[in-house]
Amino acid sequence: MNVYTVEEMRERDRNTMIQHNMDILTLVDRATDEILDVLVSSICPQPEGKQFLVVCGKGNNGADGLSLAGKLKNLGSRVVAIMIQPQEFWSEEVRTLAHSLGEVFIWDEVSVERWDEWVAGSRYIVDAILGTGCRGEMEPAVAAAIAQINETGLPVISLDLPSGIRGNNGQACEIAIKATYTIVVDGYKTGNLMGSSSVYSGELLLTKEVGLWTSSNPDYKKTMLERNQQKLPSRSKAAHKYDFGKLVVIGGSRGMEGAGFLAAMAGLRTGCGVSQLLSCENWEARKMSFYPELMVDTFFDHQGLMEKLKKTNAVVFGPGTVYVERDVEYVQEIMESDIPLVLDGGAIPLLNDLRDRIQLSKHRLIVTPHTGEMARLFRVTSRDVLEDPVYFITSFLESYQVDLVMKGPCTVIASGQEMFFSYGPNSGMATAGSGDVLSGLIGGFLAQGCSNEEAMKSGVLVHQEAGNAARKIYGERSMTSTDILSNIYKGIHGLEQTIAEDVKG
Ligand SMILES: NC(=O)C1=CN([C@@H]2O[C@H](COP(=O)(O)OP(=O)(O)OC[C@H]3O[C@@H](n4cnc5c(N)ncnc54)[C@H](O)[C@@H]3O)[C@@H](O)[C@H]2O)[C@@H](O)CC1
Ligand SMILES: Nc1ncnc2c1ncn2[C@@H]1O[C@H](COP(=O)(O)OP(=O)(O)O)[C@@H](O)[C@H]1O
Ligand SMILES: [K+]
Incomplete structure (x- = not known):
């Protein structure tokens, strides 16, 4: 469409x-x-x-x-x-x-x-x-x-x-x-x-x-994002957990730990084998973990970070961090190591500092701003972006040479010369931490070897459907990001079902 x-x-x-x-x-x-x-x-x-x-x-x-x-x-x-x-x-x-x-x-x-x-x-x-x-x-x-x-x-x-x-x-x-x-x-x-x-x-x-x-x-082919265009990573019954990839979420700074946990846990729910939350602050992360299935750790310098990123298949940087100049070097290092990378939340403003370095990365970066974060990068207001969203999406692609997920009631995935629109108004999704779940989902699919485009599309589709399922149970007022997280399985089932019907039909 x-x-x-x-x-x-x-x-x-x-x-x-x-x-x-x-x-x-x-x-x-x-x-x-x-x-x-x-x-x-x-x-x-x-x-x-x-x-x-x-x-x-x-x-x-x-x-x-x-x-x-x-x-x-x-x-x-x-x-x-x-x-x-x-x-x-x-x-x-x-x-x-x-x-x-x-x-x-x-x-x-x-x-x-x-x-x-x-x-x-x-x-x-x-x-x-x-x-x-x-x-x-x-x-x-x-x-x-x-x-x-x-x-x-x-x-x-x-x-x-x-x-x-x-x-x-x-x-x-x-x-x-x-x-x-x-x-x-x-x-x-x-x-x-x-x-x-x-x-x-x-x-x-x-x-x-x-x-x-x-x-x-x-100039830009624009279509609706549809479930039946998607395929999920294959799974062998005889697999080892590392066959399904390791996701590392860097985030969850003091006072925003939950954001990091939500993203890391969402990644695990996509089927990736291992998910770890890494924080660059010395907080008692391990004691705080809400989820026993997550690995939790800290790092203090480049060497420490790269050591901990060994055997990592994808990184999500930014859920629950604030902009710190020092992070530019960390991000640069990850880009140079060829690990697929999603920049979210506090890492999004780093893009302006990274502009000249983006070509160094073998994988195109994925960046997931909402319209406010997008506006700040361009030093305009959210209202400006909302006034001409297609212009700002194309300018973003042209200025930064990255893949984009612009979040909102209609989330737009933009990559190369294409845009995919995912229309799913649900005011229950406008709740703290909902974007962290999305970046974790995208990271989880990347860690399993999906291309950027597949990971962005599956992430956005599963997020929307999980949100719809949470709305059915709790309603738009009461649903929270934890409810979106715990309904991810329904979004995944939805995709699996569509794929099975496509194969049959
Ligand atoms: N491809 C199709 O299927 C076609 C669909 N068409 C229909 O035509 C519509 C577009 O037609 P038009 O380009 O003639 O535009 P519209 O019919 O939407 O409106 C234009 C008219 O409204 C007036 N107007 C504009 N802004 C106004 C405002 N703020 N207050 C009061 N009056 C205002 C203008 O002076 C003009 O006369 C489409 O939305 C669709 O419904 C046509 O384009 C024909 C072909
Ligand atoms: N009204 C809405 N309808 C549907 N989805 C929405 C709506 N408002 C926000 N969302 C979705 O919820 C998520 C919110 O992300 P974000 O603003 O980054 O939240 P946070 O920073 O609290 O995690 C995005 O995926 C966005 O597309
Ligand atoms: K009308």
């Missing part, structure tokens, strides 16, 4: 029209065939006799609304179509579709009584006011319509994007539609997945492809 920016969508529309000699009305017609298909198969199996209140804007999103209204009418639904803007502002396509629909009302001319009567008689509202074309300040008439729709309490079906959500970053305007379903046309827009889109979109439903031109060589 592909993901596109608004600019890429426009390019697709334009090239489809030029290369396939198609006009907008044909594109809209194809899109609404597929929208209707989703509506009937996933939302309203029997639309006959039911009333739909379809509220449309003057652009192509509105054209989608009017075209869908016509098709619902043909199926025997009752349709009330309302245009927000008066006729003189309508596009040519909107004009044609409105004409063939027959009766179309104008927002400003609708009395309160009439609106209330329509709302009372309708089963659904279709929101076709704004799609990817939403920009700038909200026009007052549009804002008023959105507020009124949100107040009705009826299920709202948004076409492509909830009106008022920006197509590239998912940020909400001053006001935006609170949809029950969003039917996304021919590929997710980055704005369907990022920012606060998850607060407004309701259930995301994707149409089949509508036959738009697609670049065979985009």
Whole structure:
């Protein structure tokens, strides 16, 4: 499943029209065939006799609304179509579709009584006011319509994007539609997945492809992260623990010991043979270990560190550390020793000091910032990153030449010329230590010999599914990182099951 920016969508529309000699009305017609298909198969199996209140804007999103209204009418639904803007502002396509629909009302001319009567008689509202074309300040008439729709309490079906959500970053305007379903046309827009889109979109439903031109060589290929693309490291029944690799987590400084333990334990739960927590502070680590299956130790200098990293297959540096300049040399040394390395938490700011040394590493580094950590590296604010996430992801790849896992409600894995989007909003994951579990998972897969890409993908998928399982038991409010940790097995089962089904099927 592909993901596109608004600019890429426009390019697709334009090239489809030029290369396939198609006009907008044909594109809209194809899109609404597929929208209707989703509506009937996933939302309203029997639309006959039911009333739909379809509220449309003057652009192509509105054209989608009017075209869908016509098709619902043909199926025997009752349709009330309302245009927000008066006729003189309508596009040519909107004009044609409105004409063939027959009766179309104008927002400003609708009395309160009439609106209330329509709302009372309708089963659904279709929101076709704004799609990817939403920009700038909200026009007052549009804002008023959105507020009124949100107040009705009826299920709202948004076409492509909830009106008022920006197509590239998912940020909400001053006001935006609170949809029950969003039917996304021919590929997710980055704005369907990022920012606060998850607060407004309701259930995301994707149409089949509508036959738009697609670049065979985009700058960055963007797709959804899918379970069935994954394979897990193989296991022999006759194996020795070192056959499954040793992970070392360097972290857990005084006062943040738990972060180190969570990461090391998450690594072990992926199936790696040995996991050790190393701290560069002289604390009584051994006495503190919450988990008897972990090895725990300290080191005080380079020699001590490299001695302890013998027979190590992957290192996660940073869960529960704070930035200390001295760590640059430790990280450098690990990079030069060719051990696959994940930089997380307190080690992320070291990247700016390591920039010239990154080429020394045989393995590409994996770095796992949340948007705040990413912003600090670029000396901008989190808000800047959220405003244009795709730009910052590509800048990150180009500036640092590393592999990236940018964490958030939609986590983005970026490597080389590809990005994989993992959309799984769950406020229960926004809890202390949840990121430490993720970096431990990635480290655990790396220690078993997975490539960076496999380790990042499996780590993110298992983390999300473990979080969903923890949510089922404890709910989003009460779940903690320990609960994510203890549900990792469900995430792993999920992947194993998908792989088994793929092999069978
Ligand atoms: N590939 C497809 O399947 C196609 C889908 N289309 C649909 O068309 C949408 C994009 O169409 P458009 O580019 O015409 O854009 P929209 O229909 O989303 O909105 C553009 C119109 O809204 C106005 N507008 C923009 N920001 C506003 C604001 N803040 N307040 C009030 N009015 C505002 C603009 O002046 C413009 O007239 C897509 O989201 C999709 O729904 C079309 O692109 C046709 C092809
Ligand atoms: N609202 C959310 N929905 C889904 N996942 C989330 C959400 N908020 C945070 N996460 C996930 O939880 C983890 C939090 O990581 P991080 O911020 O580093 O936490 P910590 O530093 O406490 O370990 C990341 O994997 C992120 O993707
Ligand atoms: K919309």
